[in-house]
Amino acid sequence: MPPTASPTWDPDQYLRHSGHRARPFRDLLAQVPALPAAPDGHPTRIADLGCGPGNVTVLLAERWPGAHITGFDNSPEMLRQAGAHAGPTAGGGRLEFxxxxxxxxAPAPETYDLxxxxxxxxxxxxHADRVPGWVAALRPGGVLAVQMPANFDAPSHTLMRELCASARWRDRLGTVLRHADAVLPPTAYLEQLTGLGCAADVWETTYQHLLTGDDPVLDWVKGTGLRPVLTALADDPEAREEFLGEYGDLLRAxxxxxxxxxxxxxxxxxxxxRKP
Structure with a gap:
């Protein structure tokens, strides 16, 4: 399984920590400025790229109730869950997936306000190579807003990579994970967006999540970062449980x-x- 292969997603597992996961979305949304006025007869157009189960996409409809909002995802499992949120919105707009x-x-020929x-x-x-095309697809005054984990040097990731590269697991798991440079430094995004003529704001926040329950960090990563491993071992439950046992011990320490x-x-x- 190459590192770029799509893992299989489990919406229920992902949503087990939905409160913590929704916080960064809300914080991102709070910094999105007013969108340009839509032309007569045309609704505000919004794309949510990587919408997952759609539980936070609905927040876009709360802020822009008259907008035409499309959530995009490449996971059939996530899209099935998101479909429950689809339909007309309170302000006469609509939400679809x-x-x-x-x-x-590629958004063309559509143009978007957000x-x-x-x-x-x-x-x-x-992914940075995709940014110029997305900015080009914004209407004048439109906004590109992005949030990404930047914790690939945290123990939850470094221990996972080290275990996958160990003698026991390297043949099966040595190539399935992302590397520590999956996200660029903040300055790289600021320079790119500014170079595209945008007024840009780039920042980092470290959340101190207080998790409860047994093996809560393992439970968290089962919904996200560990998905490539779980996908690669899906046909071997015994190996899957062995890996989870070893990794869980490392996480508890x-x-x-x-x-x-x-x-x-x-x-x-x-x-x-914001595009000029």
Whole structure:
């Protein structure tokens, strides 16, 4: 399984930590400025690239109730879950979902007032190469808003990579994971967006998630970063449980439980850019 292959997603597992996962989306949305007025007879157009199960895409409809909002994802499992949110919105707009891969999605000939991507582009090798085309597809005054995890040097990732590269697992798992450079430094995005003529704001935030329950960090990564491993071992339940046991032991040592739960620091990168 090459590192660019799409893992199989489990919406229910992903949504187990939906409160924590929705916080960065809300924080990103709070920094999106007012969108340009839509031309007469045309609704505001919004694309949510990598919409997942659609639980946060609905927040776009709350802020822009008259907009035509399309959530795109390449996971059939996620799109099936998202479909429950599709339909007319309170302000006369509509919310729909469609299959698309963020690595190849080309908005043309459509134009958009807002293209948003939340916790998706870290899965797309070379995603920065897609940014000029997305900016070009914005109407004048339109906005590109992006949030990505920037914690690939955290123990949850480094321990996973080290275990996959160990003698026991390297033959089966040595190539399935992303590398530490899956997300560029903040300055790279700022320079790129500014070079495209945008007024850009790029920043990082480290969330201190307080997780509860047994093996909560393992439970978290089962919904996201561990998906390539779980996909690669899907046909071998015994090996899957062996890997989870080894990895769980490492995570408990790296993220010890405290009196009130397990603290899970998580750094994320944000970028909001307005087209002239």
């Amino acid at each position: 469609a299959h698309a891969d963020a690595g190849t999605w 293209i948003l991507s939340n916790a998706t582009l870290q899965w797309v090798p070379g 790296a993220y010890p439980a405290g009196q009130h739960g397990t603290v899970f620091p998580f750094r994320r990168l944000f970028a909001v850019a």
